[in-house]
Amino acid sequence: MEESYxxxxxxxxxxxxxxxxxxxxxxxxxxxxxLINKLNFINFQDGVILIxxxxxxxxxxxxxxxxxxACFGEYLECxxxxxxxxxxxxxxxxxxxxxxxxIDGKKALVVVPQETTIHSQGISFMLPxxxxxxxxxxxxxxxxxxxxxxxxxxGTIFQGALLDFSAVAFRVELFISPPQTFNWLNPDLxxxxxxxxxxxxxxxxxxxxxxxxxxxHKRTYVLDVSKEQVQRFRPKRFRSxxxxxxxxxxxCFCHPxxxxxxTLKVINVSGSGFAVEESEHLSVMGPxxxxxRAELSFANSLKIPCRAQxxxxxxxxxxxxxxxxxxxxxxxDMNIRDHGKLLGILHQTDDENTYVNNxxxxxxxxxxxxxxxxxxxxxxAHLQTRKEQLRETYRKIYNESPDIACHxxxxxxxxxxxxxxxxxxxxxxxxxxxxxxRKADHMRAGLMALNQIGQFVNDSLNLYxxxxxxxxxxxxxxxxxxxxxxxxxxxxxxxxxxxxxxSFAYFHFYKHAGGALELPAPWSLEETSTSDLLALKxxxxxxxxxxxxxxxxxxxxxxxxxxxxxEYERIGLTRRRFLFSLKKHARLQAVIxxxxxxxxxxxxxxxSCIKVLLVDPAYVPRQIVHLILSILSSKFAEEEIPILLxxxxxMEEHGMASEKTYNLWVLNTQYSDAYFDHVQxxxxxxxxxxxxxx
Numbered sequence: 001m002e003e004s005y006x007x008x009x010x011x012x013x014x015x016x017x018x019x020x021x022x023x024x025x026x027x028x029x030x031x032x033x034x035l036i037n038k039l040n041f042i043n044f045q046d047g048v049i050l051i052x053x054x055x056x057x058x059x060x061x062x063x064x065x066x067x068x069x070a071c072f073g074e075y076l077e078c079x080x081x082x083x084x085x086x087x088x089x090x091x092x093x094x095x096x097x098x099x100x101x102x103i104d105g106k107k108a109l110v111v112v113p114q115e116t117t118i119h120s121q122g123i124s125f126m127l128p129x130x131x132x133x134x135x136x137x138x139x140x141x142x143x144x145x146x147x148x149x150x151x152x153x154x155g156t157i158f159q160g161a162l163l164d165f166s167a168v169a170f171r172v173e174l175f176i177s178p179p180q181t182f183n184w185l186n187p188d189l190x191x192x193x194x195x196x197x198x199x200x201x202x203x204x205x206x207x208x209x210x211x212x213x214x215x216x217h218k219r220t221y222v223l224d225v226s227k228e229q230v231q232r233f234r235p236k237r238f239r240s241x242x243x244x245x246x247x248x249x250x251x252c253f254c255h256p257x258x259x260x261x262x263t264l265k266v267i268n269v270s271g272s273g274f275a276v277e278e279s280e281h282l283s284v285m286g287p288x289x290x291x292x293r294a295e296l297s298f299a300n301s302l303k304i305p306c307r308a309q310x311x312x313x314x315x316x317x318x319x320x321x322x323x324x325x326x327x328x329x330x331x332x333d334m335n336i337r338d339h340g341k342l343l344g345i346l347h348q349t350d351d352e353n354t355y356v357n358n359x360x361x362x363x364x365x366x367x368x369x370x371x372x373x374x375x376x377x378x379x380x381a382h383l384q385t386r387k388e389q390l391r392e393t394y395r396k397i398y399n400e401s402p403d404i405a406c407h408x409x410x411x412x413x414x415x416x417x418x419x420x421x422x423x424x425x426x427x428x429x430x431x432x433x434x435x436x437x438r439k440a441d442h443m444r445a446g447l448m449a450l451n452q453i454g455q456f457v458n459d460s461l462n463l464y465x466x467x468x469x470x471x472x473x474x475x476x477x478x479x480x481x482x483x484x485x486x487x488x489x490x491x492x493x494x495x496x497x498x499x500x501x502x503s504f505a506y507f508h509f510y511k512h513a514g515g516a517l518e519l520p521a522p523w524s525l526e527e528t529s530t531s532d533l534l535a536l537k538x539x540x541x542x543x544x545x546x547x548x549x550x551x552x553x554x555x556x557x558x559x560x561x562x563x564x565x566x567e568y569e570r571i572g573l574t575r576r577r578f579l580f581s582l583k584k585h586a587r588l589q590a591v592i593x594x595x596x597x598x599x600x601x602x603x604x605x606x607x608s609c610i611k612v613l614l615v616d617p618a619y620v621p622r623q624i625v626h627l628i629l630s631i632l633s634s635k636f637a638e639e640e641i642p643i644l645l646x647x648x649x650x651m652e653e654h655g656m657a658s659e660k661t662y663n664l665w666v667l668n669t670q671y672s673d674a675y676f677d678h679v680q681x682x683x684x685x686x687x688x689x690x691x692x693x694x
Contacts, residue, residue: 027110027134035109035131038102039071048081048143049102051123053095062095065143066122076113079122092118100125107133141166142258142284147202149174151221152192156184162195163220165257167283167313167325169210170195170223182219187212193223195257202256205230205288230287230311238676240270240459243349245298251276251329253294255284264327266296271343271459273308273330277316280323285310291329296342304342306334333464336403343459347408347452353417354452355409360398362391368416374436375603382640383600390600393573397421397601402571403465404564407434408452418449422456425575425597425607427561428469429551429666433602435473435482447683450485454676461669470551472666474504474606486665489678498671500546503648505658508640509610512630525628528579528591530556535588539615543647547666552593553577554613574598575607578635582620582628590614594632606662609642614650622654 042049048065055061066078097116102109110132113125147162149172160174170193176182185191187209195203207223249266251274262284264276274296278285289310296304308329316326334342340357347354369375375383383390397405403424410418418437422430432453460466475482486501493499519525533549533556540549549555559579568575575597582590593611601607610632614620625645633641644662645651651658667675 027132029130030109030133032127032129032131035102035111035127036071038104038109039068039076041104042102043068043070049078049100051078051100052098053092054098055094056096061098062092064092066100071127074126076125076127077122078124097123097125109133141169141171142255142260144257144259146259147195147197147257150194150196151185151223152194153185153189156180158185162257165286167286168225170207170225171220172223173218173220175218182216187221191223197256200290200292202290202292203286203288225286225288227287228313230309236458236673238454238458238673238680240272241346241350241455242268242270242275243346244268245345245349247299249299250297251294252297253291256290256292258284267326269296269342269346271331271339271346271455272462273311273328275326275328277319277324277326280315280325283313283325283327285313285327285329287311287313294329298345302341304334304338306338307332331463336406336465337401339460339463339465340401340406343456347455351448353410353412354448355411356452356456357401357406358409360407360409361414362394362398364414364416365394365398365419368419368438369434369436369603372436372438374434379603382605383603386599389598393598393600396571396573397423400571402567402573404567404571404573406456408449408456410437410448410452420449420453422453422471423601423607424467424564426470426551426553427558427564428467429553430466430468430471431602431607432471432473433606447679447686450679451683454672454679457669457672458676461672468669470547470666471669472547472551472664474604474662474664476660477503477663485679485682487663488682489667489675490665492678493671493674495671496544496546497668499665499667499675500544500548502544502546502548502646502664502666504611504644504646504662504664505648505651505656506660506662507643507645507656507658509629509633509643511633511636511639511641517627517631519624519627519631522585523624524583524586525580525592525631526583528559528581530559532581532588532591533559536591536613536615540613547668548646548664551666552611554579554591554593568597573601575601580628580632582624584619587616589616589620590628592628592632594635596635605642606644608636609644612643612645614645614647617647617650617653620650622656625654625656 039049046067048067051064051066053062053064065081067081069077069079097113099110099112102111112128112131114128115126117124141164143164144162149160149162151158151160151172151174158174158180159177160172163171163173165171172193190206190208193203193205193207194201205225205227207225210222210224212221213219244267249269251264251266253262254260255262264278266274267277268275276285287310291308291310294306294308296306298304308331310327311330312328314326316324318324344356344358347356396402398407405421405423407421408419409416419434420432421434422432425431435449437449457468457471461468473482473486475486477483477487490499490501533554536554537549540546553561565575565577576595578594580592580594581588582592591613593613595608595611597608599608610629612625629641629643645658648658648661650656
């Protein structure tokens with residue numbers, strides 16, 4: 001681990017001459033040759049040494065860093081660091097050099113020079129034959145540049161810069177801006193420290209002032225961070241599973257405050273975070289610190305980048321005689337493909353038969369769909385004329401690892417026993433579909449696949465790239481397995497704001513073959529406006545109170561979104577949405593959602609269909625519904641268009657026949673604990689039944 005500069009000892013400036021006397025009399029002797037090698041290494045790294053001065057009469061002490069030049073013999077020449085603050089430097093002519101410190105991170109050399117010459121550009125020394133090497137018993141302080149600091153207390157913001165830091169303390173230099181005075185900052189009360197660099201916030205936390213200097217226009221404050229932990233996300237009962245991997249990966253990152261490269265060993269990892277270990281006195285990671293660019297490196301071959309934040313730091317014990325700390329890191333964001341690779345490793349560690357986003361033998365997958373009855377004769381009759389298109393769609397989704405889909409399989413000896421897939425079809429919503437299992441293993445394999453989905457959601461819901469605010473699926477209520485899993489979860493949660501069920505009538509509409517059609521006055525079909533979506537919300541909240549509108553991007557602020565459609569286009573797939581409003585005398589009667597997508601993206605074509613959401617069901621004649629479907633069917637290439645109509649009761653009340661009923665299940669992922677609790681009970685029950693059969 002590289003470090004630029006540090007002071008593992010109390011600063012002479014802060015503790016007086018007593019410190020200077022103590023540190024130069026401790027430690028073992030080191031010869032001049034070793035000292036010169038260290039000085040040349042610091043020169044090679046463009047580093048600094050710390051020179052300690054003392055006033056011979058008043059015993060006042062001060063310190064100044066300097067850059068050592070290349071050293072090849074008796075003498076060492078050092079140059080003062082450039083001062084960019086326009087502040088006057090202390091005149092050192094009346095001071096004597098007590099010693100200088102050569103710090104290598106773990107230890108320091110305390111050097112008492114024999115001769116000293118001070119000049120305006122720097123200082124030169126005659127090196128002694130021996131010096132002292134001492135061990136650090138204090139936390140190492142890391143020098144940094146270019147990090148702005150803000151100290152906030154009671155509405156007042158003091159501007160400044162970060163000078164150096166350890167894992168639990170910061171030293172900042174603050175300037176006042178009139179009419180501010182430092183009297184406005186009460187050192188006995190907590191302050192909020194905000195650090196930033198390159199236009200991004202790097203750290204924010206409440207601190208206490210340990211000590212400070214007393215200048216009138218510029219002061220240095222040393223701040224203590226008392227927190228051992230920060231709460232980044234809402235706490236969950238069902239936390240991500242953590243695994244110890246062999247070999248374990250490394251965490252590699254550029255430290256946001258020091259700018260230096262850091263490599264630490266990961267001791268456990270999950271899909272949402274990991275823990276690392278570091279020696280206490282060299283620790284560089286404090287709770288709240290942002291890691292903008294990190295990398296999990298597996299044997300220097302697989303490298304997974306991410307954005308992360310330190311969430312806790314705890315003293316962990318000793319290793320090789322050194323006190324160690326364990327640091328917990330939460331993943332804030334990770335590319336979907338990279339996250340799939342990480343989950344693939346973790347799921348295999350847990351159960352060798354579970355696979356995430358693996359490259360699937362598509363012939364085996366199609367055979368599985370037919371054998372399990374997932375593709376039954378009536379469904380195949382609808383698909384068989386376009387089977388080449390279907391194969392191509394699945395090749396892209398399953399074997400090109402797109403950012404809009406994830407799939408999970410439970411396999412034994414290469415044979416698929418259970419399968420479930422997810423698809424990001426709305427801006428912040430993922431669809432669960434293609435859930436099937438072989439009959440002999442239906443309960444176990446089906447639940448194992450659902451358990452994989454659960455882990456996937458638990459690990460992904462807080463990552464920005466996933467946009468996973470909602471999880472949804474359609475299922476037929478007469479199918480016992482999904483009714484038990486999804487219907488049971490909704491019943492157990494018993495809060496439509498957390499998990500909701502809505503019933504749709506499902507039927508096929510046959511495309512109109514005649515000429516142009518028009519609605520009779522006073523009916524009209526027009527583009528949906530934000531005010532129309534507000535009216536739809538009023539009806540839906542009264543009728544259901546569920547999550548359909550949020551999940552399907554039917555809130556007013558979501559009316560015009562195209563980013564997700566571009567993601568589909570990037571991999572050669574289609575995902576388009578059109579919104580229409582049916583009105584009578586300019587009053588909203590229904591909102592019609594027209595989704596166009598590739599054949600078989602969902603094998604029931606629930607991603608390429610027309611959804612009719614009636615706002616005033618009692619006053620919309622069936623003939624008008626038939627007419628708007630005839631008008632909109634022209635946008636489809638197929639002759640048969642799947643229709644989902646809500647509320648389902650409209651069909652019976654208006655003498656219309658539906659082919660099926662589909663329940664829409666939507667989960668707010670912030671309620672995931674209750675869902676996982678329900679699924680875990682089902683898994684436990686299935687395991688008990690399996691043990692009973694044996």
